[in-house]
Amino acid sequence: xxxxxxxxxxxxxxxxxxxxxxxxxxxxxxxxxxxxxxxxxxxxxxxxxxxxxxxxxxxxxxxxxxxxxxxxxxxxxxxxxxxxxxxxxxxxxxxxxxxxxxxxxxxxxxxxxxxxxxxxxxxxxxxxxxxxxxxxxxxxxxxxxxxxxxxxxxxxxxxxxxxxxxx
Amino acid sequence: xxxxxxxxxxxxxxxxxxxxxxxxxxxxxxxxxxxxxxxxxxxxxxxxxxxxxxxxxxxxxxxxxxxxxxxxxxxxxxxxxxxxxxxxxxxxxxxxxxxxxxxxxxxxxxxxxxxxxxxxxxxxxxxxxxxxxxxxxxxxxxxxxxxxxxxxxxxxxxxxxxxxxxxxxxxxxxxxxxxx
Numbered sequence: 001x002x003x004x005x006x007x008x009x010x011x012x013x014x015x016x017x018x019x020x021x022x023x024x025x026x027x028x029x030x031x032x033x034x035x036x037x038x039x040x041x042x043x044x045x046x047x048x049x050x051x052x053x054x055x056x057x058x059x060x061x062x063x064x065x066x067x068x069x070x071x072x073x074x075x076x077x078x079x080x081x082x083x084x085x086x087x088x089x090x091x092x093x094x095x096x097x098x099x100x101x102x103x104x105x106x107x108x109x110x111x112x113x114x115x116x117x118x119x120x121x122x123x124x125x126x127x128x129x130x131x132x133x134x135x136x137x138x139x140x141x142x143x144x145x146x147x148x149x150x151x152x153x154x155x156x157x158x159x160x161x162x163x164x165x166x167x
Numbered sequence: 168x169x170x171x172x173x174x175x176x177x178x179x180x181x182x183x184x185x186x187x188x189x190x191x192x193x194x195x196x197x198x199x200x201x202x203x204x205x206x207x208x209x210x211x212x213x214x215x216x217x218x219x220x221x222x223x224x225x226x227x228x229x230x231x232x233x234x235x236x237x238x239x240x241x242x243x244x245x246x247x248x249x250x251x252x253x254x255x256x257x258x259x260x261x262x263x264x265x266x267x268x269x270x271x272x273x274x275x276x277x278x279x280x281x282x283x284x285x286x287x288x289x290x291x292x293x294x295x296x297x298x299x300x301x302x303x304x305x306x307x308x309x310x311x312x313x314x315x316x317x318x319x320x321x322x323x324x325x326x327x328x329x330x331x332x333x334x335x336x337x338x339x340x341x342x343x344x345x346x347x
Contacts, residue, residue, distance in 0.1 A: 023314060079228055081284065083266075085246050094272035097246035102266075104227065104284065121289075126269050126278070140247045144228045149312040152247060 026076045027148020033074045039067035039139040039155050041084060047118060049130070049166050057130040059162060062118045063101065065139070069111040072143055080105045081142040086123060087156075088135035098123050100137075132164040213239040213308030218251060218260060219318030224283030225249075225262060232319040235262060237308030244268060244277055244303065249310040252281065255295045260307055263290055269300075277303055 047060040065084060072080055083102035089095060100119040105111050140154040207216040220233045229235065237251055244250065246268045253260045266289065267280040278300035282289040291299060324331040 027312070081228065081247075081264075083247060089272075092272065093269050094275075095243075095268070095270045097268040099246055099266035102284075106227070121266060142247055142249075145313075147314055150249075150310065154247075 023147040027145060030074055030076055030143075030145060030148070030151070033071075035071050035153075037067070037069045037072055037141065037155065039065070039069075039157070041065050041137045041139065041157055043137075043160060044116065046163060046167070049163060051128055051166060052124070055128060057125040057128045059123050059130060060118060061100070061123065062116065063137075064114075064116045065101070066114045067112070067139060069105065069141055070108050072141060073108040073111060076145045076148065078106075078144050078146045080111060081144065083140050085138050085140060086135050086160075087138055088133055090125070090127060090129040090133075092127060092129075096125070097138075130162050131166070133162045134158075135160050135162065211236075211238045211308065213237045213251075215251075215260070215307060218262065219321045220262060221259065221322070222261075222283075224285050225264075226285045228284060229262065229313065230315070232316055232322055234314045234318040235310045236312040236314075238311045239306075239308040243270060243275070244279055244306065244309075250279070250281065250301075251307045251310065252301055252305045253307060254293060254298075254305065261290070261293065262310060279306070 042064040043061055044064050045062040047062060049057070049059045052058055063084065067082065069080055069082060081102065081104055083099050085097045085099045087095065087097050099121050100123060101117060102120065103115075105113075136156050136158040137160055138154045138156045140152065142150060142152040144150055208214065210216075216237055218235050218237060220229045220231055220235060223231060235249075235251070244265060246265050249262060249264050251260050251262045261281075263281040263283045263286075265279050266282050267278075269278040271277070279302070280289055280291070280300060294301070324334075
């Protein structure tokens, strides 16, 4: 019972158990952080709005995004993945979510930002339903921890509308 | 002749009962591991409840050697979720984020487009020939948690199988030669 092998085994098992326990507690502590992120999105311009040769609508927008995600950062946060998606409903599809822009935020200081860009990913519909369409812009965030459980949430901003005709 | 006699004696002196006990103990350990694995599959609802990240396409969030915990529920797939999917014809599952979701109103079937965070283009090039969207049956689970660095053991054992054999050989030797 006192050979090197047994001692090494016991030490290793104990070390791994303690490490797993610490990781679990670190992850659990994320539940107690107070989070109040805020965001605002403005559509500055509809750059163009066309029907593609094979039938699907596509629109290009310039967005103005202001957000403060600093309260999402805890000591167990590795990065926050934030993205803006357009959500709307059509007669065929109960829900369409199209991601327009995303960013990875590594540090708390960069989590309060203002950015003006045109959509990073193409806003294409399945069909030609976008004329005059009301849609929501949602800012989603996914917090990736240094260890443990990932959690995600979003802010929904409604009241946006696409023009009635192609341009 | 004396040496051979000694070897034969020592082989005869291995008690059958002790050998059987050791074999059964080994069998119990292996089956317990199998039971725990199958129970995890049941609890998480996913065919592979734990995967190791193999590529750098989700950096800096997930790096090579991290372990992801997966869970599959009946809840609909939504944009932003990190999904693990396998493409027809490829055996290694891919872990990427869903960036576009179109859900049918009537059948609740869903078309999903994915992209790795660190990739510049979406995954259409990774799907099967002519496939534009992923469907629910392609998706094995959603990533809900992760542990860094622990998966390197699996990567090393897969890429240098000699280490796997050495480890199993050493373990087997330990079991056989331990007196109790």
